[in-house]
Amino acid sequence: MKPIVQIDNSFIESNTIFRELIEVLRNGFANNKTLIPTRHHHDFPNPEMKTDSTVLLMPAWSPGETAGVKIITVSPKNSQFDLPSIQGTYIYLDATNGSVKAIIEAKSLTAKRTAAASALASSYLSRKDSSSLLMIGTGALSKNLIQAHASVRDLKKVYVWGRSFKKAQAICEQLKNEDFTITPIQNIEEKISEVDIISSATLSKTPLILGKHLKKGQHVDLVGAYKKDMREADDETILKSSVYVDSFEGGLKENGDILIPLQTGIIKESDIKADLFGLTSEQKQGRSNVDEITVFKSVGHALEDLVAADYYYEKYIDSQ
Incomplete structure (x- = not known):
């Protein structure tokens, strides 16, 4: 079994070319081969902050190719802890055998794919x-x-x-x-x-x-x-x-x-x-x-996450 790759924020920040990411997103939406279940969106009490936090679960599968799920928390008042509101992890999977190929830090992945989707629009x-x-x-x-x-x-x-x-x-x-x-x-x-x-x-x-x-x-x-x-x-x-x-x-x-x-x-x-x-x-x-x-x-959209995970995983493997 291959070791699980760890892709952190610094790699994502250093290896993003928005024109490339926008084009892979364009292709992903246009081809529309990815299976996207309805994402789980759950608010939960955060009494100390006096406002709810949110957990999002966003799975996606490209049958026979790649798969993954993003787990994100959103805590709107995190600035007082000098932390971003959005934190999380992307679990990048082998679509055939279900093994974990990579753990990708989701903060930068989410920011990059979200910005790229807006630019695509x-x-x-x-x-x-x-x-x-x-x-x-x-x-x-x-x-x-x-x-x-x-x-x-x-x-x-x-x-x-x-x-x-x-x-x-x-x-x-x-x-x-x-x-x-x-x-x-x-x-x-x-x-x-x-x-x-x-x-x-x-x-x-x-x-x-x-x-x-x-x-x-x-x-x-x-x-x-x-x-x-x-x-x-x-x-x-x-x-x-x-x-x-x-x-x-x-x-x-x-x-x-x-x-x-x-x-x-x-x-x-x-x-x-x-x-x-x-x-x-x-x-x-x-x-x-x-x-x-x-x-x-x-x-x-979970398609954006999977396409971005593909993009960064391939870049990481090519860099080794």
């Missing part, structure tokens, strides 16, 4: 001439989302907002040598009406993106708000936009940004234009004109 939904981005949120995803979006659009200006201005400054400092200028801002309204792409990755329960501020031709990338009572965008944003999701199964059920407007009758399920399966297979159309406002809601 942007390649269909944002204007091709998009050159500016507002990043809302300063967590582990923020840097990755900026870099991923910059890999599919020629960004010239990036702005970063967070509840902590110091954290926004820190993100900008980390990315100061990129090919775009990057600037921290004090409030969202400073730039939200000017930029071409808005990407948001927060745990907010109240909308941060207000439709009244949006202009024609913008693309809105909603990555946070993973619970049914969380929202990053208000009803007006959803109403005035063409809405897309990463998958219909999760995108319509697990997040407040889509679920609340559905429940209140603001939109119907038929108003959701497409998911990544439809876009990548070219069965569905993305942006139709330069004035259209598009919204992409990401909740994460």
Whole structure:
């Protein structure tokens, strides 16, 4: 039996090329050969923090090829421990005999594949001439989302907002040598009406993106708000936009940004234009004109994890 490979965050951070990862995700969604059971989403009490934590179990199989399951915990108040909100492990399996091939640290894997999925969606939904981005949120995803979006659009200006201005400054400092200028801002309204792409990755329960501020031709990338009572965008944003999701199964059920407007009758399920399966297979159309406002809601999909695990495992084996 071969030894179990250990792939840590440092390897993932050092060996990610977003253009490559985006393309393997594109192929994975377009081919749609992966079997994806409904993921387990369980909230559990965390009395000391006075808010629930969440455990997610996300299995996936590509029959005869690869398989895996991700175990993730989300603890929204982990910043006080100087820990990321999202922690976990990916167990990468041999699809034939069920043996464990690798244990992959899931924090970076999740951040990279999530950012790549947003950039994949942007390649269909944002204007091709998009050159500016507002990043809302300063967590582990923020840097990755900026870099991923910059890999599919020629960004010239990036702005970063967070509840902590110091954290926004820190993100900008980390990315100061990129090919775009990057600037921290004090409030969202400073730039939200000017930029071409808005990407948001927060745990907010109240909308941060207000439709009244949006202009024609913008693309809105909603990555946070993973619970049914969380929202990053208000009803007006959803109403005035063409809405897309990463998958219909999760995108319509697990997040407040889509679920609340559905429940209140603001939109119907038929108003959701497409998911990544439809876009990548070219069965569905993305942006139709330069004035259209598009919204992409990401909740994460186990296909993304398995494709990313394949990507990093192959890179690791090739490096030995």
